[in-house]
Amino acid sequence: MTSAGQFHRIPVSERREITCRVDGKPISVFEGDTVLTAVLTFRRDLREFEFSSDLRSGFCLMGACQDCWVRKSNGERIRACSTLVADGQEIVTQHGGKTDG
Amino acid sequence: MVEARIVIIGAGPAGMKAALSLVEAGHRPVVIDEAQRSGGQVYRRPSPAAERSPRALYGFEAARAQRLHQGFDAIADFIDYYPETLIWNAEGRTLDLLYNGQNQRIAWSHLILATGAMDRIIPVSGWTLPGAYTLGAAQIALKAQAVGIGQSVVFFGTGPLLYLVAYQYAKAGITVKAVLDVSAFRQSVVALPQLLTGGRTFAKGLFFLAWLRARRIPVLRGITPVEIVAGTDQAVAGITIRTAGGKLRHFDCSGVGFGYGLRSETQIADLLELEFAFEHNHRQWLPVSDDNGRASTCGVYLAGDGAGILGADAAELTGRRAALVLRFDLGETELAAEIDTLSARLNAMRPFRHALDHVAFAFPERLARNVPDDVIICRCEGLRAANIRQMARDTEEIDLNRIKAFTRLGMGRCQGRVCVAAATAVLAGAATDMSSTGRYRCQAPVKPVPLRAFLGGCDEQV
Numbered sequence: 001m002t003s004a005g006q007f008h009r010i011p012v013s014e015r016r017e018i019t020c021r022v023d024g025k026p027i028s029v030f031e032g033d034t035v036l037t038a039v040l041t042f043r044r045d046l047r048e049f050e051f052s053s054d055l056r057s058g059f060c061l062m063g064a065c066q067d068c069w070v071r072k073s074n075g076e077r078i079r080a081c082s083t084l085v086a087d088g089q090e091i092v093t094q095h096g097g098k099t100d101g
Numbered sequence: 102m103v104e105a106r107i108v109i110i111g112a113g114p115a116g117m118k119a120a121l122s123l124v125e126a127g128h129r130p131v132v133i134d135e136a137q138r139s140g141g142q143v144y145r146r147p148s149p150a151a152e153r154s155p156r157a158l159y160g161f162e163a164a165r166a167q168r169l170h171q172g173f174d175a176i177a178d179f180i181d182y183y184p185e186t187l188i189w190n191a192e193g194r195t196l197d198l199l200y201n202g203q204n205q206r207i208a209w210s211h212l213i214l215a216t217g218a219m220d221r222i223i224p225v226s227g228w229t230l231p232g233a234y235t236l237g238a239a240q241i242a243l244k245a246q247a248v249g250i251g252q253s254v255v256f257f258g259t260g261p262l263l264y265l266v267a268y269q270y271a272k273a274g275i276t277v278k279a280v281l282d283v284s285a286f287r288q289s290v291v292a293l294p295q296l297l298t299g300g301r302t303f304a305k306g307l308f309f310l311a312w313l314r315a316r317r318i319p320v321l322r323g324i325t326p327v328e329i330v331a332g333t334d335q336a337v338a339g340i341t342i343r344t345a346g347g348k349l350r351h352f353d354c355s356g357v358g359f360g361y362g363l364r365s366e367t368q369i370a371d372l373l374e375l376e377f378a379f380e381h382n383h384r385q386w387l388p389v390s391d392d393n394g395r396a397s398t399c400g401v402y403l404a405g406d407g408a409g410i411l412g413a414d415a416a417e418l419t420g421r422r423a424a425l426v427l428r429f430d431l432g433e434t435e436l437a438a439e440i441d442t443l444s445a446r447l448n449a450m451r452p453f454r455h456a457l458d459h460v461a462f463a464f465p466e467r468l469a470r471n472v473p474d475d476v477i478i479c480r481c482e483g484l485r486a487a488n489i490r491q492m493a494r495d496t497e498e499i500d501l502n503r504i505k506a507f508t509r510l511g512m513g514r515c516q517g518r519v520c521v522a523a524a525t526a527v528l529a530g531a532a533t534d535m536s537s538t539g540r541y542r543c544q545a546p547v548k549p550v551p552l553r554a555f556l557g558g559c560d561e562q563v
């Protein structure tokens with residue numbers, strides 16, 4: 001596991017490894033990871049803030065702050081902290097929240 | 102429209118216990134919860150693919166958690182359980198839910214609100230950086246995802262959760278650089294007589310503190326946070342604080358978790374147009390209830406931390422009480438004695454809770470009122486303290502709802518959940534009465550709902 005991520009895994013017993021893609025880049029994660037965990041074990045930022053170039057990585061992890069919305073490749077928006085990552089899933093974080101209605 | 106039902110909102114300790122106590126009497130409640138699995142925040146369960154032992158997940162609370170989970174799992178066939186379901190509107194005696202991507206409407210005859218709580222936040226410079234999380238988030242990361250919010254972390258703020266989370270992280274092998282408490286040691290001394298009535302809870306608190314100290318993890322009291330510092334990657338690289346003695350100190354770390362106690366989640370109560378009152382003890386507007394948890398609207402009952410913070414053990418009691426009072430109202434008058442006993446037990450817990458949350462770890466009012474001008478208050482909209490103060494000056498208003506209309510404060514996606522405590526304090530400024538800023542009102546949808554749920558195909562948010 002790279003140490004470049006924000007989140008740091010603690011050793012736990014065997015879990016099934018799955019693969020997803022973040023902005024086209026394949027990453028290997030674990031079944032049961034949220035989308036947020038998947039992204040943040042590889043890098044420190046989840047998305048760019050809508051109104052500036054600031055970076056954001058979620059805040060509450062309990063579905064309250066709404067600071068962790070990204071997209072699936074079909075454009076559907078998902079709340080990263082409360083959505084489990086699926087095998088083969090494509091996640092798009094670039095301009096993740098720019099078209100907020 | 103289907104027939105009206107008994108509905109429980111929330112599947113934490115209060116909601117689970119309420120469900121058990123209703124099923125016991127042959128009722129079939131609907132249980133609606135946002136999480137994938139029951140347990141609430143405190144007894145949160147990881148997804149089945151990431152299951153771990155109760156001991157690893159809940160520590161001292163393992164037996165309690167296990168009992169609750171097993172009880173709730175055992176009634177699965179006797180309730181209608183909607184996990185991963187968002188209630189985004191409540192009108193009259195109906196609820197609008199988003200379940201499985203579809204909008205659904207449920208009519209209720211009786212409603213138990215067990216909506217829980219989240220961390221109370223005071224913004225500090227750098228709090229929106231990647232790597233800065235609530236204490237609750239830090240705990241969820243560890244419990245539900247088996248990750249730490251950083252490789253080396255600092256926890257700050259105040260409250261029992263501060264020490265619990267620090268202990269849990271250090272125990273999991275993550276480097277805890279420091280535990281920084283804004284509350285001064287003397288506050289605990291003042292609160293001591295009442296704290297001693299806390300029994301098990303108090304003993305655990307002392308244990309965590311001793312454990313951290315024994316591992317030479319710096320625990321500083323009476324500090325003032327100054328800045329969460331960014332590195333070249335625009336993410337957390339450390340934190341600077343002022344010690345009780347007035348010296349600046351810096352700690353390097355890659356993650357920070359912070360919070361100042363908990364705040365009840367009341368948005369659904371608000372949509373239901375329940376009567377609210379400003380509770381100075383809890384420092385927030387809360388739905389009012391009679392001595393046994395009946396809300397102002399007939400058929401609505403309040404339970405758990407959503408009705409005022411009393412902690413997980415009390416949440417089980419208020420959950421059971423809500424169910425019993427509901428059953429009493431349906432004619433089981435023989436429950437009166439048990440209801441009285443429960444209420445008496447709850448009242449006996451209040452002095453300890455008060456000493457803990459409002460004396461030993463009191464919300465640092467001054468810190469909140471004096472958030473520096475350049476600090477972001479509303480992370481959804483990027484509004485700074487200066488924007489809010491300026492608007493208050495220009496309009497001579499300190500009413501939250503008016504300020505909201507002028508500045509978009511709290512109009513972002515979180516609907517003020519994160520910022521309202523701090524915004525209230527900033528607006529109150531020098532005013533002595535916190536309730537003078539009025540009660541922040543929320544609107545449906547309380548959380549973003551994809552239009553697709555109504556229209557099919559389209560996915561913009563309303």
Ligand code: FES
Binds near residue numbers: 061062064065
């Ligand atoms: S991190 Fe707050 S809603 Fe996802």
